[in-house]
Amino acid sequence: MSSTTSVFKPDVFAGKVAFVTGGGSGICYGVVKQLMAHGCNAAIFGRRKANIESAAAELSKATGKKCIGISGDVRKLDTLEEAVKKTVAEFGRIDFVVAGAAGNFLAPLAGLSANAFKTVLEIDTLGTYHTFKATIDELCKTKGSLIAISATLHYTATPLQAHVSAAKAGVDALIKVIGVEYGPRGVRANELVEQHTRQIPLQTYGAIDDIAHAAIYLFSPAARYVTATALVVDGGSWHTSQSVGGSEIYPAAFLPGGSFPKL
Numbered sequence: 001m002s003s004t005t006s007v008f009k010p011d012v013f014a015g016k017v018a019f020v021t022g023g024g025s026g027i028c029y030g031v032v033k034q035l036m037a038h039g040c041n042a043a044i045f046g047r048r049k050a051n052i053e054s055a056a057a058e059l060s061k062a063t064g065k066k067c068i069g070i071s072g073d074v075r076k077l078d079t080l081e082e083a084v085k086k087t088v089a090e091f092g093r094i095d096f097v098v099a100g101a102a103g104n105f106l107a108p109l110a111g112l113s114a115n116a117f118k119t120v121l122e123i124d125t126l127g128t129y130h131t132f133k134a135t136i137d138e139l140c141k142t143k144g145s146l147i148a149i150s151a152t153l154h155y156t157a158t159p160l161q162a163h164v165s166a167a168k169a170g171v172d173a174l175i176k177v178i179g180v181e182y183g184p185r186g187v188r189a190n191e192l193v194e195q196h197t198r199q200i201p202l203q204t205y206g207a208i209d210d211i212a213h214a215a216i217y218l219f220s221p222a223a224r225y226v227t228a229t230a231l232v233v234d235g236g237s238w239h240t241s242q243s244v245g246g247s248e249i250y251p252a253a254f255l256p257g258g259s260f261p262k263l
């Protein structure tokens with residue numbers, strides 16, 4: 001993994017507050033860490049209480065800013081509404097929202113149950129809508145900004161990823177409409193998109209900080225004229241390769257005799 005150094009002013013987000021679903025791990029943990037390193041306080045949201053609280057403590061310690069961890073499920077609007085109340089009670093406002101909670105696994109359509117398909121749509125698409133719904137009044141007050149984390153899977157047809165492709169396509173559509181409907185009220189909505197692939201025009205793997213720095217840009221005043229769009233941070237790779245599987249599994253694994261587990 002290559003790494004990058006921030007070129008942004010360390011206090012660019014002083015006085016601001018971020019609300020981040022999925023911030024207890026992975027990419028969104030890295031995003032919230034960078035937001036905090038640039039002056040933000042934050043609330044992070046995930047299902048596992050112990051995990052989200054320990055991640056919040058780590059983030060506070062690492063950045064010197066305050067992070068609170070709130071447990072809940074993005075599939076349940078009331079848990080997000082409660083989390084927003086706690087965040088505003090703690091910090092007084094919400095300026096930045098990251099809808100990053102998601103679920104994924106590899107499965108061919110032939111082995112994918114209706115329930116597995118529905119669950120991914122509920123976490124990714126409905127969860128992003130719930131995150132918007134629970135936070136939009138606060139964003140209107142601060143003229144804030146929302147970022148949904150998406151993927152490039154559905155830009156082409158990616159085998160084994162029908163469920164996430166459908167879910168993220170829904171997120172793409174939702175973010176565009178939020179950007180258009182709430183632009184007049186001073187709220188910007190965008191997507192930050194990444195995907196791991198093997199064929200990368202820039203010839204190096206990305207780091208989580210590459211995504212995090214793009215988030216800083218999108219939340220910063222430098223992006224004040226950017227809304228209802230997607231910023232892909234993948235070294236150019238979605239143009240050149242299938243995101244998952246590639247030529248080793250396609251088409252042989254989908255012919256009779258190829259087998260996948262039932263999910």
Ligand SMILES: NC(=O)c1ccc[n+]([C@@H]2O[C@H](COP(=O)([O-])OP(=O)(O)OC[C@H]3O[C@@H](n4cnc5c(N)ncnc54)[C@H](OP(=O)(O)O)[C@@H]3O)[C@@H](O)[C@H]2O)c1
Nearest residue numbers: 022024025026027046047048073074100101102149151194
């Ligand atoms: N990793 C990749 O290669 C990749 C590629 C393209 C796009 N993305 C996108 O980037 C984002 C982060 O991915 P990641 O791989 O870093 O994920 P990750 O480490 O698996 O983190 C997912 C987070 O979402 C939370 N979460 C999952 N279901 C939830 C629910 N129902 N309610 C509340 N929180 C929930 C999880 O916490 P709990 O388990 O505690 O709930 C976890 O902290 C996702 O939107 C993903 O689609 C990732």
